[in-house]
Amino acid sequence: MFCAISGEAPEHPVVSKKSGQVYERRLIVKYIEDNGKDPVSGEDLSVEDLLDIKTSPGTVKPRPPTMTSIPSILSVLQNEWDSIMLETFTMKQQYHQVRQELSHALYQHDAACRVIARLMKERDAAREALANVQAHLGTKAAATEETADVTMSDATSGLPPQIREKLEATTAVLSKTRKRKPNTTAEAVQTYTQRKVFPGLHAARSPGITALDLDAKNGLVLTGGNDKNALIFSQSEEKVVATLKGHSKKITQVAWAGRSEEAGQDMALTASADQTVKIWTAGEGKGNHYHVAHTLSGHTAEVTGLCVHPTKDYVATASMDSSWAFHDLETGSTLMSARSDDVVKGYSSAAFHPDGLLFGTGTADSAVKIWDVRSKEAVASFEGHTGAVKTMTFSENGYLMAAAGEDNEVSIWNLRTLEIVQKLKVADQGVINALAWDQSGTYLGVGGTDIRIFKVKSWQELANMTDNTAEITSLKFGPLGDYLVAGGLDRSLRVFGVAE
Secondary structure (H helix, E strand, O other): OOOOOOOOOOOOEEEEOOOOOEEEHHHHHHHHHHHOEOOOOOOEOOHHHEEEOOOOOOOOOOOOOOOOOHHHHHHHHHHHHHHHHHHHHHHHHHHHHHHHHHHHHHHHHHHHHHHHHHHHHHHHHHHHHHHHHHHHHHHHHHHHHHHOOOOHHHOOOOOOHHHHHHHHHHHHHHHHOOOOOOOOOHHHHOOEEEEEEEOOOOOOOOOOEEEEEEEOOOOEEEEEEOOOOEEEEEOOOOEEEEEEOOOOOOEEEEEEEOOOOOOOOOEEEEEEOOOOEEEEEEOOOOOOOEEEEEEEOOOOOOEEEEEEOOOOOEEEEEEOOOEEEEEEOOOOOEEEEEEOOOOOOOEEEEEEOOOOOEEEEEEOOOOEEEEEOOOOEEEEEEOOOOOOOOEEEEOOOOOEEEEEOOOOEEEEEEOOOOEEEEEEEOOOOOOEEEEEEOOOOOEEEEEEOOEEEEEOOOOOEEEEEOOOOOOEEEEEEOHHHOEEEEEEOOOOEEEEEEOO
């Protein structure tokens, strides 16, 4: 027989009625006094539950030792050994108990983290759905008054005579003010550097600025992102002053409708891959709360073009459904739509000519078509690009058009001779996503792998900025080339200008 605690043969063996284990009496009695339980089974145990075991031959009890004798020293050592055994046994039990509790706590923590992540995902989805519903309800409410959305099937004829007269009158006024001189010389442009950078715009889970437009008068930048939202950024305050939520897919194009003081406050326009265009207006009073005034929902595929007419009263849209349309900003109605049998893969970009009578569309099958807005007739076609025409723009004097396909080359077309006058190369294996003329028509900005600025006529490369950490997707010059604003997939808004 061996003691279940010390592992040695007991001098006074006892057995537990409950567990059947054999113990040294002095050890088990001390354990019961401290814990009141059986050390093996964990059941409640008292001294009365112990039975003495009679052994034969009996052991003669030694005489009481004295502290000066060897037996007394051995007795002290025996007591110390007993205490160590009891303590070691207790520590083993506590160790196993703590290990089980820690394992259980870690499991609960992991389960809680999973539940929290799932709830946060459901919360974000619910917020997005609520924003879509609110935007949809707001659009319906506006439509019940007098501004119901008009699909393109309701407007397939040409423009009414009064609108044609308005467009022609605007063209006559613009042609007198077309010749402008830049505020910045070519030598100054060569010193362009990054003056400011504002990182972290839009959500990180779907990173990237996909489009931007500049309201230089009020110092505001409108950006669209892959996160389905549009932001209004104040350059003076250096912060986001409004967030426009309502689209269900990424935003492809944005634009400011710079209204006159008589027409009212500026409108913000956003186009999306969800096949809609939203017209946003600011609420009355203080603050920067924007709401949806109209939703243009006539397209049946991703909207890739969004261009405000020089009158500031109309907007043209183009889509991958191979159609483009002309809309009234005030009422949200579609005045005209056009579709060409020659365009099979849809429109990938669009731009207004400075005089407002011509509308250019880049197609996904490498062509550029020019339309007469008044009669919605195609008046010119430019071939020879590579892949989809990702971006296109007209110079301020109206004589040149720049377009870029899915390669690292920009084609400059002469609109009078309908011929290419120059091809601009960028970085090897590079991409081009954005083109921008300054308001004087003196400089052309090219954005993609990096940012480059070229001088018109000589086509000299004046500047090459490589501060971006991801592709540049949009460019806008400040008034008369004072500065350049760029947005990219690194979620950063960058401002370039003359080195200080």
